[in-house]
Amino acid sequence: MDQCILALDQGTTSSRAILFGRDGRVAGVAQQEFEQILPGPGLVEHDPEAIWSSQLAVARRVLDQTSVAADRIAAIGVTNQRETTILWERDSGRPVANAVVWQSRVSAPICERLKAEGLEPIFSRKTGLVLDAYFSGTKIKHLLDTHEGLRHRARRGEILFGTVDSWLIWRLTGGRVHATDPSNASRTLLFNIHTLAWDDELLELLDVPRAMLPEVRASSEIHGRTDAAWFGRSIPIAAAIGDQQAAAFGQNCFAPGTVKNTYGTGCFMLMNTGHAPVESRHNMLTTIGWQIAGRTTYCLEGSIFIAGAVVQWLRDGLGLIERSADIERLAAGVPDAGGVYLVPAFVGLGAPHWDSSARGAIFGLTRGTTAGHLARAAVESMAFQTRDVLEAMAQDAGRPIEHLKVDGGAARNDALMQFQADLLGVEVLRPVVAETTALGAAYLAGLAVDYWRDPDHVAENWALDRRFTPKADPQATEVRYERWKEAVRRSMNWES
Secondary structure (H helix, E strand, O other): OOOEEEEEEEOOOEEEEEEEOOOOOEEEEEEEEOOOEOOOOOOOEEOHHHHHHHHHHHHHHHHHHHOOOHHHEEEEEEEEOOOOEEEEEOOOOOEOOOEEOOOOOOOHHHHHHHHHOOOHHHHHHHHOOOOOOOOHHHHHHHHHHHOOOHHHHHHOOOEEEEOHHHHHHHHHOOOOOOEEOHHHHOOOOOEEOOOOEEOHHHHHHHOOOHHHOOEEOOOEEEEEEOOHHHHOOOOEEEEEEEHHHHHHHHOOOOOOOOEEEEEOOOEEEEEEEEOOOOOOOOOOEEEEEEEEOOEEEEEEEEEEOOOOHHHHHHHHHOOOOOOOOHHHHHHOOOOOOOOOEEEOOEOEEOOOOOEOOOOOEEEOOOOOOOHHHHHHHHHHHHHHHHHHHHHHHHHHHOOOOOEEEEEOHHHHOHHHHHHHHHHHOOEEEEEOOOOHHHHHHHHHHHHHOOOOOOHHHHHOOOOEEEEEOOOOOHHHHHHHHHHHHHHHHHHOOOOO
């Protein structure tokens, strides 16, 4: 039988393993949620061992469920929640602390001190990022500052840092490979996206020892081989890429100007800008998309911290629904949001506002407000935030966006996608294969082992599931969007 590619998709709330065939279609999938650790307001952590054990478990499970033997796996591609920061001991492989999740604002005070010292332009110029607690560098500094003796051990090479891709590759290879790729490295505040190397000045400013950093390798190349103990034989690990860049690759955003938006825990829009970085003037991020065969593709990105996570809050925090999938039915029970606007700034606001002091807020409540109105407002908040980002990105690009490719869990919601098309005034295109994050990692792994010939070969697999065309009255839509912007303004600068 033909070989498959195994994609390991390690996300913020769950780990997944997906098998793909040569046609880019899903041949098998397994998923497992793991615990979210919330030590305080705006703080989010994960147990690194739970990340590893859940990812290994689903990888084994999908092979068992599909009766695919390990010798039929041509390669493994790893894609991951980005910016989440893990430190572990080189000798034992044991984590020294919980993983500090990308959503966590624990290092916001560090960012504010650096800004007060006038250092943000240095970081922005070299990394393409804003100086925000979202990124890994200040999270590393926080861990080294707060664990006695840890920085000294790191300088001696005893402590390693990695984003989740590095952590998984380390464990999968039995501690033989400590590596990452440019897409993940470019999210650390430590990597110079122009020289494509760790930057000594940035390391000094954050007091992060170089000895703890992983080697940066191409997104599509053989990083190492799995220890035979995990799957019964050694399998090449042939790709590593951050989840949002992987989704852009899986959506075939190969030409400059192509745009995708992923509706996951957060919401992330990426535009391919070609082989040179484009500086944003509207609070977008300049980031590395992927690196293949020595060529680096750059992107503009708009990062929204809370998207699908607002549905989890309605489920777990308020108990309005039992399952996340119930949100569509509850929201459909009312004709509109009844004038309610929900700004899900639970951990501050990302692009284009970058306000870590913002907090979640609900406006327009009346005695007639129901659970259905709250559900609808929560779902619509994803679309409103997406328009905020798209408008800023179009200004940076100097041209309007012709259409938007979409993926992620919430992209399955037809009502949300139609509302998104109405709100943007452009067509929204949803592909047949919605698992574009895992698919992008699979494509990159397959390209590294000649499973697919080249990007043009994989592009032949993309197929349209549904096209959403704007239908609403543009004037009425603009009125609603202006109300949304007012709600956002009122949610900002809440925390002192």
